[in-house]
Amino acid sequence: xxxxFYGKWSLEVVANVNEFPQRLRITGxxxxxxxxxxxxxxxxxxxxGAAWKLSLERSEDGGVxxxxxxxxxLPSVTPLDGWIVTVYGDDGIVLPVDADISVKLVYLNPVVxxxxxxxxxxxxxPPQDFRPPSPVRRECECCRxxxxxxxxxxxxxxxxxxxxxxAGRKLTHL
Amino acid sequence: MPIPQMLFAPWTRKHDKPxxxxxxxxxxxxxxxxxxxxxxxxxxxxxxxxxxxxxSHWALSPAAISDHTFIETxxxxxxxxxxxxxxxxxxxxxxxxKFLTHLDAATSIPSLTEAPTYxxxxxxxxxxxxxxAELDEGxxxxxxxxxxxxxxxxxxxxxxxxxxxxxxxxxxxxxxVGALSTGTHGGDFDRPPxxxxxxxxxxxxxxxxxxxxxxxxxxxxxxxxxxxxxxFDGGPTKFHVIYNDDVLRAARIQVGRFGAVxxxxxxxxxxxxxxxxxxxxxxxxVRGDIANPNSPxxxxxxxxxxxxxxxxxxxxxxxxPIPMNNGNSHIASITRHWxxxxxxxxxxxxxxxxxxxxNWSPFANPAGRPERVGDRxxxxxxxxxxxxxxxxxxxxxxxxxxxxxxxxRRSFNLFDAACADxxxxxxxxxxxxxxxxxxxxxxxxxxGGGLAAAIASGLGPGIIALAxxxxxxxxxxxxxxxxxxxxxxxxxxxxxxxRQGLLSSSDPNQRAAGILIWRAIAAKVWESQNSxxxxxxxxxxxxxxxxxxxxxxxxxxxxxxxxxxATDPALIAFVDRLLQFEITQEFQSGFSVAGYISLRFCGQxxxxxxxxxxxxxxxxxCSGLADEMGSTQFVDFAVALAQDPNIxxxxxxxxxxxxxxxxxxxxxxxxxxxxxxxxxxxxxxETLSLLTKNGALDGFxxxxxxxxxxxxxxxxxGTLVVSAPPSGSNPNCSLQWNCTDNxxxxxxxxxxxxxxxxxxxxxGLPLAGTMTFVANESGPWxxxxxxxxxxxxxxxxxxxxxxxAGI
Numbered sequence: 016x017x018x019x020f021y022g023k024w025s026l027e028v029v030a031n032v033n034e035f036p037q038r039l040r041i042t043g044x045x046x047x048x049x050x051x052x053x054x055x056x057x058x059x060x061x062x063x064g065a066a067w068k069l070s071l072e073r074s075e076d077g078g079v080x081x082x083x084x085x086x087x088x089l090p091s092v093t094p095l096d097g098w099i100v101t102v103y104g105d106d107g108i109v110l111p112v113d114a115d116i117s118v119k120l121v122y123l124n125p126v127v128x129x130x131x132x133x134x135x136x137x138x139x140x141p142p143q144d145f146r147p148p149s150p151v152r153r154e155c156e157c158c159r160x161x162x163x164x165x166x167x168x169x170x171x172x173x174x175x176x177x178x179x180x181x182a183g184r185k186l187t188h189l
Numbered sequence: 190m191p192i193p194q195m196l197f198a199p200w201t202r203k204h205d206k207p208x209x210x211x212x213x214x215x216x217x218x219x220x221x222x223x224x225x226x227x228x229x230x231x232x233x234x235x236x237x238x239x240x241x242x243x244x245s246h247w248a249l250s251p252a253a254i255s256d257h258t259f260i261e262t263x264x265x266x267x268x269x270x271x272x273x274x275x276x277x278x279x280x281x282x283x284x285x286x287k288f289l290t291h292l293d294a295a296t297s298i299p300s301l302t303e304a305p306t307y308x309x310x311x312x313x314x315x316x317x318x319x320x321x322a323e324l325d326e327g328x329x330x331x332x333x334x335x336x337x338x339x340x341x342x343x344x345x346x347x348x349x350x351x352x353x354x355x356x357x358x359x360x361x362x363x364x365x366v367g368a369l370s371t372g373t374h375g376g377d378f379d380r381p382p383x384x385x386x387x388x389x390x391x392x393x394x395x396x397x398x399x400x401x402x403x404x405x406x407x408x409x410x411x412x413x414x415x416x417x418x419x420x421f422d423g424g425p426t427k428f429h430v431i432y433n434d435d436v437l438r439a440a441r442i443q444v445g446r447f448g449a450v451x452x453x454x455x456x457x458x459x460x461x462x463x464x465x466x467x468x469x470x471x472x473x474x475v476r477g478d479i480a481n482p483n484s485p486x487x488x489x490x491x492x493x494x495x496x497x498x499x500x501x502x503x504x505x506x507x508x509x510p511i512p513m514n515n516g517n518s519h520i521a522s523i524t525r526h527w528x529x530x531x532x533x534x535x536x537x538x539x540x541x542x543x544x545x546x547x548n549w550s551p552f553a554n555p556a557g558r559p560e561r562v563g564d565r566x567x568x569x570x571x572x573x574x575x576x577x578x579x580x581x582x583x584x585x586x587x588x589x590x591x592x593x594x595x596x597x598r599r600s601f602n603l604f605d606a607a608c609a610d611x612x613x614x615x616x617x618x619x620x621x622x623x624x625x626x627x628x629x630x631x632x633x634x635x636x637g638g639g640l641a642a643a644i645a646s647g648l649g650p651g652i653i654a655l656a657x658x659x660x661x662x663x664x665x666x667x668x669x670x671x672x673x674x675x676x677x678x679x680x681x682x683x684x685x686x687x688r689q690g691l692l693s694s695s696d697p698n699q700r701a702a703g704i705l706i707w708r709a710i711a712a713k714v715w716e717s718q719n720s721x722x723x724x725x726x727x728x729x730x731x732x733x734x735x736x737x738x739x740x741x742x743x744x745x746x747x748x749x750x751x752x753x754x755a756t757d758p759a760l761i762a763f764v765d766r767l768l769q770f771e772i773t774q775e776f777q778s779g780f781s782v783a784g785y786i787s788l789r790f791c792g793q794x795x796x797x798x799x800x801x802x803x804x805x806x807x808x809x810x811c812s813g814l815a816d817e818m819g820s821t822q823f824v825d826f827a828v829a830l831a832q833d834p835n836i837x838x839x840x841x842x843x844x845x846x847x848x849x850x851x852x853x854x855x856x857x858x859x860x861x862x863x864x865x866x867x868x869x870x871x872x873x874x875e876t877l878s879l880l881t882k883n884g885a886l887d888g889f890x891x892x893x894x895x896x897x898x899x900x901x902x903x904x905x906x907g908t909l910v911v912s913a914p915p916s917g918s919n920p921n922c923s924l925q926w927n928c929t930d931n932x933x934x935x936x937x938x939x940x941x942x943x944x945x946x947x948x949x950x951x952x953g954l955p956l957a958g959t960m961t962f963v964a965n966e967s968g969p970w971x972x973x974x975x976x977x978x979x980x981x982x983x984x985x986x987x988x989x990x991x992x993x994a995g996i
Binding site (some may be wrong): 022090091094124129131135139141 | 515516631632633634635636637638641643644645646647648649650651652653655697701704705708758759761762765766769770772773776777826829830833834835836
């Protein structure tokens with residue numbers, strides 16, 4: 016069974032165990048119809064079209080004739096590309112990890128798959144800096160921590176510590 | 190007596206922004222009180238003044254909006270009486286004798302009485318909480334009821350008990366008919382949604398004809414057709430009885446397009462209890478189990494002291510979209526239900542902690558009954574409150590969600606507790622303030638706190654590098670708390686102020702610090718809302734988790750719900766992509782959703798355009814407070830994602846849904862050139878054709894139905910006859926056609942083909958008319974009548990031809 020796609024995608028052959036010669040066939044696209052090599056690393060930067068199909072084909076006679084593989088398309092989300100579909104092809108029904116050929120397609124629709132953001136900040140702390148919680152203290156309105164709306168009463172001593180932080184020293188004994 | 194009506198009045202939905210009516214000036218809002226009123230409204234509609242029925246106004250969908258006139262079955266302002274009666278004129282008065290005999294013998298009748306079953310007939314303005322209260326009390330004491338009939342005729346008292354919905358959605362404020370007409374569902378994966386409990390519907394269509402619709406009459410008819418006609422014939426318009434499975438399938442979920450539902454009969458089951466359990470984990474830990482129906486998510490049995498294990502029937506996975514663990518995971522609260530015999534439900538806590546037994550059942554006080562239904566306020570037994578045309582119960586639809594510890598905080602709505610308790614957010618934010626303060630003092634965080642939830646264990650500078658900016662944000666938190674305590678803003682507005690202060694900085698370091706605090710607060714709020722617990726209560730007290738005391742949170746809500754097959758890998762990718770969107774909007778835009786993602790599982794519906802189309806369907810609800818910048822963006826993104834043809838989610842009819850005709854046909858069938866007669870949308874459109882003269886009666890059409898293609902798209906040829914053929918020396922031939930049973934906008938043309946193959950086209954003809962042409966050439970003349978209808982860029986045709994001998 017061919018796999019249907021809608022809209023604009025990129026394509027990359029990401030695995031091929033070379034059990035058989037492999038190739039890809041694109042049909043119904045706006046301008047990318049044809050046969051593409053099944054070699055790992057083969058890239059088609061953009062395939063567009065209202066509705067187009069991808070089939071993975073193998074040859075068991077050295078390239079004279081080509082047979083469509085059994086295909087298995089699995090959508091997933093990756094931190095780098097967002098919505099992708101990996102199409103696995105094999106001459107039998109196998110788990111994706113055992114497939115003869117794997118092709119990754121990245122959805123290039125910026126509305127439903129905008130480029131994901133890659134946080135440059137790491138919200139981490141060394142394991143030894145996690146401490147057991149303090150004993151639970153019942154709080155009432157009168158003993159809740161007093162918070163000054165201007166912050167002036169507490170900020171000045173802390174601000175002086177910022178220099179230490181900027182210098183890379185640990186924030187202790189402030 | 191004239192039907193109450195308001196002209197040029199504002200019309201709004203429950204979850205819209207207060208002060209900003211959805212329709213500032215609705216042309217007409219009518220408040221019918223009876224079947225006769227509905228018939229009068231539909232029969233006397235002025236051309237161009239289209240209608241749409243409205244119930245509780247709980248819908249979040251544009252499907253609720255009328256082009257012109259709203260027909261209110263339950264006035265949300267409680268000024269005019271609701272059509273909320275329980276009816277006894279059909280059940281039991283028109284039930285067939287054969288059916289009653291089977292009911293007495295407890296013979297299983299497929300699609301009617303597979304299990305101990307009772308039947309309840311009610312008007313369309315009755316709310317869910319009202320009906321579950323009435324069902325719980327039962328109606329054996331009413332001499333007109335089915336239970337009383339079974340006792341008097343057969344000596345069978347088996348129907349004298351307490352009854353219950355077999356399933357419900359998560360709230361009870363909607364009208365029952367509104368909920369079932371849009372495909373509302375719960376999380377009971379072993380059964381279909383509430384629409385499938387419908388046994389019969391009584392619909393008044395445009396023009397005033399009204400239809401009693403039931404399943405196909407098989408060996409055991411439910412109603413006696415002659416009795417129905419005796420009851421309803423004789424009005425100003427025609428009454429029809431339709432026994433047809435496909436028509437009932439279509440009418441179960443009809444989104445208001447077929448007409449105004451006057452009443453419904455649903456099957457109910459003996460009252461029962463539910464055991465509920467909530468456990469917390471992460472989305473990342475459970476998502477791999479969803480496709481496997483035998484995974485622990487679905488098959489965790491309930492062990493009971495005596496008797497066999499009870500199988501699980503309900504699953505909900507509620508996810509906090511705001512990440513924890515350095516963005517690597519998302520807390521997920523897993524709720525499971527098991528059915529219990531009612532006598533296994535513990536009693537409600539005694540006063541003063543709890544409520545006394547209800548006055549209509551002083552000897553049975555299962556947990557949840559006094560809290561969620563309470564005493565019957567209208568006496569004597571058959572009396573009704575004139576405003577709801579039904580008995581009023583002290584706690585029905587007025588209380589917080591039932592909770593074993595009376596906290597009411599068991600809703601998965603992220604900020605529900607904030608709505609119920611003004612001090613809640615204050616406490617959470619104060620706590621996070623203290624956590625940050627402590628971190629800055631000690632460079633360590635307490636396990637179990639919000640800050641610890643937001644971060645991950647790891648080496649490197651991590652959040653210590655953010656310390657200066659965390660410190661700078663402490664004064665902002667203090668200002669926020671002062672504002673929260675003093676300015677009286679809504680929860681959504683307060684949260685938006687908090688988000689803005691934390692996430693809006695153009696300094697990426699400060700924004701990162703703000704995101705950390707925001708995530709810590711979100712984690713703490715979620716934890717407070719979803720503490721692990723196990724409890725048992727009467728069915729409706731577990732299923733209806735709505736907080737009816739909330740006046741500030743459940744307004745200005747954006748929400749959508751997307752349906753997938755549980756085994757569809759696109760389901761997991763859909764949720765993952767939403768979660769990725771949230772992370773991106775936090776860092777890139779400084780926006781964030783104040784809401785939740787909830788996955789609920791249900792069985793397959795029989796309804797022709799039901800969203801629950803798969804044996805195990807998953808409904809992914811994405812909801813947020815619109816006052817909070819980021820919620821609308823989040824929900825809109827969910828809608829766009831679902832509508833993408835590569836993803837092919839099905840949107841809930843009753844929530845945010847702007848699907849196009851092409852998107853609907855792609856999901857429900859009946860696309861152009863489709864030839865599958867079992868396509869759900871085709872069956873639905875064929876029923877619409879039956880009730881509206883193939884769309885000629887378009888009084889219940891609306892902007893929503895036209896956009897979504899819930900309309901007649903296929904014209905049909907009526908009649909084309911030769912009214913006066915050529916004869917003798919007179920070659921004139923007159924043709925007559927009538928295609929008036931087609932929607933406005935249908936284009937008619939007539940082509941005359943001579944024996945010598947010359948074509949004379951006649952375009953722009955009326956739907957009915959006559960035409961004469963000269964057939965002055967011997968041989969066959971062909972007259973071809975063509976109809977064409979274009980909707981949303983799709984054109985469909987129909988044609989018929991006649992052969993006439995020329996002279």
